[in-house]
């Protein structure tokens with residue numbers, strides 16, 4: 001079922017999420033389904049969105065759901081390795097959809113997690129998937145993209161960001 005997305009200022013977004021212990025439980029299954037439904041709904045309405053974390057629908061559990069390269073749930077995900085190489089990008093978030101933030105992330109990471117059947121998995125990710133995973137795993141620690149802004153000048157409105165990107169396209 002589509003759930004309400006929690007917005008910047010809601011205390012649940014600042015909680016440290018608890019690990020999931022019972023992978024096969026009905027509660028876990030329903031939470032994963034709701035995350036998938038809410039992600040699909042948001043993307044159809046807003047035109048962006050590749051991942052969602054449980055606190056964004058009010059549950060302080062260590063679950064993220066992606067629909068980009070990996071399609072499905074990552075339970076209790078942990079970053080176990082990072083490349084020295086880093087990169088910068090404009091990031092956005094369902095929980096503050098009108099804001100863009102320039103962040104710096106590891107270019108490549110290794111993530112360990114359990115899938116929706118409780119099986120241990122490891123995934124090496126780079127580029128877009130790497131930054132998406134870092135964004136979503138941050139949510140499970142109560143960390144938001146705005147906390148990662150290069151500095152306060154790199155937090156801007158989406159409407160202004162769109163003007164910037166239009167200008168850049170025109171120059172090219």
Ligand SMILES: [Zn+2]
Nearest residue numbers: 092093094095
């Ligand atoms: Zn987010």
